[in-house]
Amino acid sequence: MGWKRSPSAFDGHKPGLPQTVPGEIGGAGLPDLTELKFAFLEEPPFCFAGASGEVSGCDVELARRLGDMLGLASFKPIEAEFAELLPGLVEGRWTMTTGLFVSEERRQLVDFTRPIWALQDGLLVAKHNPRGFRGYQSIAEDRTALIGVITDQVQHLTALHNGIAPEQVRTFATQADAADAVASGAVHAYASVAMAHRGYLTRRPDMPLGLVEVPPIEKQPAAGAFAIAKGNSALLRRIDACLDELVGSDWHRRMMARYGFSDSDIDRIV
Numbered sequence: 001m002g003w004k005r006s007p008s009a010f011d012g013h014k015p016g017l018p019q020t021v022p023g024e025i026g027g028a029g030l031p032d033l034t035e036l037k038f039a040f041l042e043e044p045p046f047c048f049a050g051a052s053g054e055v056s057g058c059d060v061e062l063a064r065r066l067g068d069m070l071g072l073a074s075f076k077p078i079e080a081e082f083a084e085l086l087p088g089l090v091e092g093r094w095t096m097t098t099g100l101f102v103s104e105e106r107r108q109l110v111d112f113t114r115p116i117w118a119l120q121d122g123l124l125v126a127k128h129n130p131r132g133f134r135g136y137q138s139i140a141e142d143r144t145a146l147i148g149v150i151t152d153q154v155q156h157l158t159a160l161h162n163g164i165a166p167e168q169v170r171t172f173a174t175q176a177d178a179a180d181a182v183a184s185g186a187v188h189a190y191a192s193v194a195m196a197h198r199g200y201l202t203r204r205p206d207m208p209l210g211l212v213e214v215p216p217i218e219k220q221p222a223a224g225a226f227a228i229a230k231g232n233s234a235l236l237r238r239i240d241a242c243l244d245e246l247v248g249s250d251w252h253r254r255m256m257a258r259y260g261f262s263d264s265d266i267d268r269i270v
Contacts, residue, residue: 033235035074036067037094039085043175043192044199045259047098049079058259059098062116062246063226069242081173083151086110089229096239099224101154111230114240115223116247117261118268121155121214122194123147124182124201128210133189135214136162146170148178148190154222155191162218175200183207198260221268 040047040060047057055077067075078094085097086109102112125133131145132138139145140163147164149156151171159169170187172178178190179200189212190197197211228236246252248270256266 033070033095034072035076036063036070036072036096037076037078038063039078039080039088039094039097041082041085041098041175042079043098043196044203045195045261046199047077048199048203055079058256058261059116059226061255062243062252063096063098065246065251066239066242069246070238081151082153083173086227089227092229095228095235097227100227101222101224103154106227109230110227111232111236112225112227113236114243114247115225115269116243117265118221118223119193119195119265120216120221121158121191121219122197123212123214124179124190124192124197124209125188125212126182126185126210127208129212131188133212135212135218136164136191137218139168139189140164143168145189146187148172148181148187150175150178150192153192158219159191179204179207179209182209195260202260223269 038060040055040057042048043057045057046059047055049055060077064075080088080094085100086106088094089097089110099116100106100112102115106112121136123133123135123139125131131142133145136147136159139147139159143165146168147159148170149159149172151173156169156171160166170181172181172190175192175196178187178192181187182190191214194211194213201207201209201211226239228239248266253263253266
């Protein structure tokens with residue numbers, strides 16, 4: 001992807017702490033920022049709330065570590081629906097969002113950090129894939145098939161670009177709503193990133209659902225990044241400096257492995 005971590009990052013250094021003079025990355029350049037308000041979706045393995053209310057996930061852990069490296073006093077996760085994420089940044093309700101696919105349309109509204117992952121799409125389908133879906137185009141060929149997407153997520157456009165008719169698409173507010181629609185037969189597939197579907201199935205093994213990976217010929221893995229409001233160039237530079245140290249480090253690889261990511265997944269954005 002063209003993003004490279006400094007070769008010296010973490011060499012002989014405690015993992016997760018910046019190799020900089022105190023204040024060079026952290027709060028000295030961010031006098032008004034003391035708390036990282038992080039907007040997240042209930043979408044494992046990226047972000048999810050446990051039974052005790054503690055918020056976990058690979059995006060959450062990376063964001064927490066960023067807050068520490070920036071020298072901020074606290075980290076506050078705020079659950080939101082997908083359609084709220086970018087408006088909430090613009091309105092100042094939170095500092096940063098969970099990772100989102102980067103698009104030119106979104107760049108008109110917000111700024112993005114360097115990539116934090118690159119992911120392949122997948123379809124959540126009924127168990128044993130009774131309709132034999134192989135990707136978006138096989139759904140397009142079956143005009144009786146209905147596909148679910150989350151409102152404003154890029155998979156909606158990807159589905160249309162692969163020949164799925166607009167009348168075959170149903171929109172949902174959350175991952176749980178879309179997955180329930182597949183389980184009930186209201187739609188026949190739900191398009192998102194394959195890793196999100198794996199995370200959901202891991203947490204909900206009781207659901208009669210399975211995963212179909214979208215072939216690269218239909219959609220190449222796409223990069224995602226944290227988003228922040230425009231007009232915060234100092235914050236963006238400092239976040240990117242921290243991410244350049246973190247992404248691809250031993251700490252990062254161990255953390256991502258706990259959520260099902262392989263070294264090759266990480267190498268796409270190092």
